[in-house]
Amino acid sequence: MSAENPAAASGQFTHWRLQFRDWRGTRPFWAGLFVALGGLPIAYFPYANLQIGHLTLAMATTAGAGSLIIGVLLVVLGVSLWFQKHVRVFAGVAAILLALVSIPVSNLGGFFIGFLLALVGGAMAVSWAPGEPSADESPAEGKGAGVTPGGPVPGMTVPGVPAPGAPVPQPRDTTDEPNDLSGTSPANGANGRHSAG
Numbered sequence: 001m002s003a004e005n006p007a008a009a010s011g012q013f014t015h016w017r018l019q020f021r022d023w024r025g026t027r028p029f030w031a032g033l034f035v036a037l038g039g040l041p042i043a044y045f046p047y048a049n050l051q052i053g054h055l056t057l058a059m060a061t062t063a064g065a066g067s068l069i070i071g072v073l074l075v076v077l078g079v080s081l082w083f084q085k086h087v088r089v090f091a092g093v094a095a096i097l098l099a100l101v102s103i104p105v106s107n108l109g110g111f112f113i114g115f116l117l118a119l120v121g122g123a124m125a126v127s128w129a130p131g132e133p134s135a136d137e138s139p140a141e142g143k144g145a146g147v148t149p150g151g152p153v154p155g156m157t158v159p160g161v162p163a164p165g166a167p168v169p170q171p172r173d174t175t176d177e178p179n180d181l182s183g184t185s186p187a188n189g190a191n192g193r194h195s196a197g
Contacts, residue, residue: 027085028128034121035095036078041110042102042118043071067106070098074118081125092125 046067050057077091077098084091099118102109109115 026130027083028081028088028125031088031092031121031124031128032078032081034078034117034124035081035091036075036121038095038099038110038114038116038118038121039071039074039078040114041071042074042106042114043068043110045107045110067102070102070106071110071114074098074114078121085130088125088128092122092127095119095122095125 046064074095077095081088081091095118099109099115099122102115102118106114109118
């Protein structure tokens with residue numbers, strides 16, 4: 001017998017569920033799911049034999065290999081949307097094009113089931129954008145470094161804000177210098193436009 005506490009198992013499940021929800025929220029999860037599910041009927045129907053009573057209905061087409069390739073590509077695009085979210089626009093456009101190609105190649109796009117799922121998933125992938133972190137979340141790395149809700153951390157500088165007590169730079173007085181914009185250096189007479197520096 002196990003002495004495992006049911007409350008601990010429930011807490012563990014809640015922890016996994018919250019982790020999955022956080023993971024799902026940072027990527028086009030539903031778009032990937034629709035695209036992958038759209039590839040299954042497109043790849044399945046050309047190889048399926050349906051039994052209707054004693055009647056066997058084979059829906060094999062001459063382009064069965066094309067249907068299998070389109071279905072497998074859609075499943076791969078759906079999974080890549082989950083794990084490689086930066087390719088979402090490419091994967092979405094490719095899913096839409098493959099869904100359109102599946103209409104003449106694969107039994108009307110898997111009897112329009114796979115076609116519609118892949119089309120909707122591709123559109124969702126193209127339109128997905130990463131969300132902004134909410135106010136209660138910690139800022140991402142590199143953003144807002146050195147700034148706390150109470151103000152800047154003592155001893156740290158914030159870009160664009162002068163440190164307290166630091167001298168403020170003043171504009172130069174250029175009334176005594178000639179206004180030469182030709183690019184010629186007065187020191188050696190060389191034209192700076194042809195230097196490689």
